[in-house]
Amino acid sequence: MNKTHRLYLVLGDQLSFDLASLKGLDAEQDTVLLVEVMEEASHVPHHPQKITLIFSAMRHFAEALKQRGIRVQYVTLDDPHNSGTVPGELRRWQTLLHAEELHLTECGDWRLEQSLKDCGLAIQWHSDSRFLCSRAEFSSWAKDKKQLRMEFFYREMRRKSGLLLNGDGSPVGGSWNFDAENRKALPKGVSPPSPVRFSADAITQEVLALVVKNFSSHYGVLDTFDYPVTHADAQALWDYFLDWGLAAFGDYQDTMASDEPFLFHARISAALNIGLLDLRELCNDVEAAYWAHRIPLNAAEGFIRQLIGWREYVRGVYWLKMPEYAGGNLFGNSRPLPEFYWTGATKMNCMSQAIGQSLKHAYAHHIQRLMVTGNFALLAGIVPSQICDWYLAIYMDAFDWVELPNTLGMVMHADGGYVGSKPYCASGQYIKRMSDYCRNCAYKVSESTTHDACPFNSLYWHFLMRHGDLLRGNQRMSMIYKNLDRMPESRQQALWQRGQFLLAKLDEGESF
Structure with a gap:
């Protein structure tokens, strides 16, 4: 009796051996398909390091599958028969292999998933079990809610996972959230651990050459690429963070420092998002480190909140x-x-630091994204889709499901407050408090209206003035508007004029 021949398409952000769609795979009969296609690599100008990471990790994953005795068809970007799109390659290989069933795990990009659903093939879709909360479960939780708040969702995920709970189901430490203990600035004399670096093997070298040949017009340097591209190396990066970074992560996760792109951050988000690490294992490791008294509670809870709270929430x-x-x-x-x-060509040191390291490493941590580059885009009134495309392109860990709600909702407040209860806008004083960037800046953070005043200061008040009709009714903004209203009219006018001047410079294509 002939068995059904099934074709399993695995995308570049699904490189997990435990992928839901692979559960029923018959190594003797079925085939796994992986494809490098130009459409996915160039629909925004992705950072060359991001393309390198995904293509190299895909090639290593294909080799690992083969070593497990699984039949693999791998299409390289420069294959002369490559159609250039994921649906095109799935159609081509379904025909070539006479596959009777097509299996695929849910995509991380609405655009790609819709193109596959519209391609005319009968695909059997599988829920992405790498996440703690399924799409259906989140939809059920969100039903009939006018606004969603991550905090309440996070508590549900804590209960579901059992992480950091006492025997009676209450949160360890008496609180669900220790965010207030995660906002310390970096003291003098405290040095972060040196980052772990991974050298390029023969497969990665081939990919680097391919990327140089095909994507040299994309922004971002390639010669600093040192990311893990295998499960083993990703695990080594995680183990290093557990030993040397996690204990201080809680205190300093919101801090920024000149020429210190990584500080006490794990840098594992890219590896996690493409399937090289497992969410549940990471959380269990963090909880175990807490119970073993290796790390404080604010570090354990803060890290777990990012994984099962915010990350799952924005996907939902x-x-x-x-x-x-x-x-x-x-x-x-x-x-x-x-x-x-x-x-990165700007005299604003905070922007130069954040953008410069992003171009160099395809990396910036969440406060640099939210309160520096994102804050400026919000205050300057940048078109949301353009800043969203920039984040999607420039960062190694950026995939549409995680990037879009973070940028459009959290950074730009463009969704009307669905994700965030208030705009995360701030003057230069926040940046001064959380970093040393202001010390070596051409602008003075202590000034707001002079020619050498920090641009964030006047743009902050200008933003509040021009959008008062939308924001004055927000309870979380009431104190800010009271401060604005107490200002002398002359002060308000000076701030408005300085903001107008800066925005006009942007409109003329000038930097500052």
Whole structure:
């Protein structure tokens, strides 16, 4: 009796041996398909290191599958028969192999999933079990809620996972959230651990050459690529963080420091997002480190909250609200993204530091993204879709499901407050408090209206003035507007004029 021949498509962000769609695979009969396609590598100008990471990790994963005795068809970017799209390659290989069934795990990108659903093939879809909360479960939780709050969702995920709970189901330490203990600035004399670096093997060297040949016009340098591309190396990166970074992560996760791109951060988000690490194992490791008294509670809870709280939450929002969500523009922004976002050529030291390291390493941590580059885009009124495309392109760990709600919702407040209860806007004083960037800046953070004043200061008040009709009714903004109203009229006018001057410079294509 002939067995059914099944074809399993594995995407570049699904490199897990435990992938849901692979559960029923018959190594003797079935085939796994992996494809490098130009459409996915270039629909935004992805950082060359990001393309390198995904292609190299895909090639290593294909070799690992073969070593397990699994039949693999791998299509390289420069294959002359490559159709250039994922649906095109799936159709081509379904025909070539006479596959009777096609299996695929849910995508991380609405655009790609829709193109596959519209390609005319009968695909059997599998829920992505790498996440703690399924799309259906999140939809059920969000039903009939006008606004969603991550904190309440996070508590549900803590209960579901059993992480950091006492025997009676209450949270360890008496609180669900220790975010207030995660905001310390870096003291003098405290040095972060040296980052772990991974050298390029023969497979990665081939991919690097391919990327140089095909994507040299994309922004970002390639010669600093040192990321893990295998499960084993990703595990080594994680183990190093457990030993040397996690204990201080809780205190300093919001801090920023000049020429210190990584500080006490794990740098595992890219490996996790493409399947080289397992969410549940990471959380269990962190909890075990806490119970073993190796790390404080604010570090354990803070890290777990990022994984099963915020990360799961934004994925749920993405699939609940797409595709309409992507068009959000609450403030009616129309200003294009400044060129210096792609070059780092600005005298604002905080922006230069954050953008410069992003171009060099395809990495910035969450506060640099939210309160520096994101904060500036919010205050300057940048078109949300343009800053979203920039984050998607420039960061190693950026995939649409995680990038879009973070940027459009959290950074730009363009969704009207669905993700965040208030805009995360701030003057230069926040950056001064959480970093040393202001010490070596051409602008003075102590000034707001002079020619050498920190641009964040006047743009902050200008943003609040021009959007008062939308924001004054927000209870979390009431104190800020009371401070604004107490200012003398002359002060308000000076801030407005300085903001107008800076925005006009942006409109003229100038940097500052």
